[in-house]
Amino acid sequence: MQFSYTQDQQDIRAKVREFALTKMEPTSEERDEFERFDRDIFDSIGELGWSGIPWSQRFGGGGSDFLTYAMVIEELSRVCASTGVMLSVHTSLASWAIHTYGTDAQKQTYLFPMAQGKKLGAYCLTESESGSDAGAMRTTATKEGDAYVLNGSKLFVTNGGEAEVYIVFAVSDAQNKQKGTTAFIVEKGMEGLIFGTKENKLGIRSSTTMELRFEDCRVPADNRLGPEGEGFRIAMRSLDGGRIGIAAQATGIGQGALDALVAYQEQYGVRRSELFDASFSEMASHIEGARLLTYQAAWRKSKGLSYGKQAAIAKLFASDMAVKVCLRAVQLCGVWGCLKESKVERYLRDAKVTQIYEGTNEIQRIVISRLLLSETT
Ligand SMILES: Cc1cc2nc3c(=O)[nH]c(=O)nc-3n(C[C@H](O)[C@H](O)[C@H](O)COP(=O)(O)OP(=O)(O)OC[C@H]3O[C@@H](n4cnc5c(N)ncnc54)[C@H](O)[C@@H]3O)c2cc1C
Structure with missing residues (x-):
């Protein structure tokens, strides 16, 4: 090591x-x-x-x-x-x-x-009836000649409207449930791809999150990504790796909140106390733990080793850490922590979102538990 x-x-x-x-x-x-x-x-x-x-x-x-x-x-x-x-x-x-x-x-x-x-690029999986339960998606892809015709809608698409390339998951064989899902590369400008409402969010507000609609959107068969019926697997495997990015994001948010707390202390000459020392060291320890878990998952991915369990653990730990650290930072900054200029209130709002996307933390617990049990049986 x-x-x-x-x-x-x-x-x-x-x-x-x-x-x-x-x-x-x-x-x-x-x-x-x-x-x-x-x-x-x-x-x-x-x-x-x-x-x-x-x-x-x-x-x-x-x-x-x-x-x-x-x-x-x-x-x-x-x-x-x-x-x-x-x-x-x-x-x-x-x-x-x-x-x-x-x-x-x-x-x-x-x-x-x-x-x-x-x-x-953007990634389009979530729908109104399918968030955590991705298998319940309703967007359809019907083969017509040398194209697939997509109909349906996707919600909460990060980079929606701004991106040029959309990875879209749709049901190409309704009889086959998850094995009937196929992935497509849809380009901005393709007829029938319609950008809907941009969401007004709690956190990560300067990233766009948008609804996309597909109204008889003809996607050339050459833009099918992977074989027919592989879409669900592609979606899930993508999220395994995506969680490393979110864990890294959450680690950065925690570190940023700690930076802002230190800056506040220096700017306002706040008297150091045992309480501050204890909080600083505890926050820094939790951030370092998240960093190591994140880097472990990233390292395994680079080495071609399995990383799904490590990525889910890193995402769960780092996002929970980020919320805890940011809450503590707001508390220790007192009223200043509630003001926009403190930055820590933005970090807290951003941290909260990391517990929700790319699989909520409740779903991470299920994923981790299943993987751990499969190792012991
Ligand atoms: C800012 C933002 C950006 C996003 N970007 C994208 C994107 O780019 N592409 C995309 O496809 N999606 C995106 N999403 C959607 C995101 O992935 C979903 O919000 C997430 O998967 C949860 O789905 P949901 O919101 O429908 O919650 P639901 O699935 O309705 O869950 C509601 C609650 O029930 C809990 N729950 C659900 N099922 C279970 C269970 N079996 N056991 C225990 N608890 C359960 C959940 O943990 C949650 O607390 C984004 C979301 C946000 C907030």
């Missing part, structure tokens, strides 16, 4: 930190207040080579690994969790699905520009 970072990892972390503080931090409060998605941030991330970190250079990526990727999501989220989730969904869910299941032509057409930061 080796607990050290490569020089490249140390360099990239320092660069992301500088980028986050200079390019994201100055507008973070205003973007949150007005729910403003800033495409320039994604464009800059692309130019810096961080929109496809784990993919090989052949596919336009950075040729690095998932551990480095997790560190980047963490550092971005330490300043702005909305940017963290925008990049996490783009990479862990949308790009990963194409990288893993796409044809060479799909990789050239979609993955390459996504890895280069020229196209943004």
